[in-house]
Amino acid sequence: MRINWGTGLVLALVGFICFIMYFVIKMSVDSTYQYDLVVEDYYQQELKVQGNMEKEIKGNKLAQNVQSTQSEEGILITFPDSLDVSKITGKVFLYRPSNKQFDFEVPISLSNQNLLIPDNRLLGGRWNLTVDWQYNGNSYLFKKEIRY
Structure with missing residues (x-):
């Protein structure tokens, strides 16, 4: 054939x-x-983008912004020294892009300027750190990509 x-x-x-x-x-x-989508309520989060940008700009205008450093104990988040820690509220959200099961949120409860995210909660790899905090009625936002 x-x-x-x-x-x-x-x-x-x-x-x-x-x-x-x-x-x-x-x-x-x-x-x-x-x-999966990055977050479950993607469209609701998209509506908040402008507000988040304004909070981030407000945080950058502070004399000293939130800072994060990595140590053997975990991730140390340091709030500005000039602020009264008893008036700082909010939450810290750690997002793992590779697997949403490892995402977690920590409420901000301070006795001094530092907040420690313990090493046992973190796996090696990339994390997106978001600190959404309030002080005296003003809202601020700090974002950073971390390789742990």
């Missing part, structure tokens, strides 16, 4: 389409390949 070039072209095209469809179905059905 002879196959002319038109039949060969059609067979090659059908084979390629089957090859692509196999991978599309495999990726959408297999549970090991996750394609």
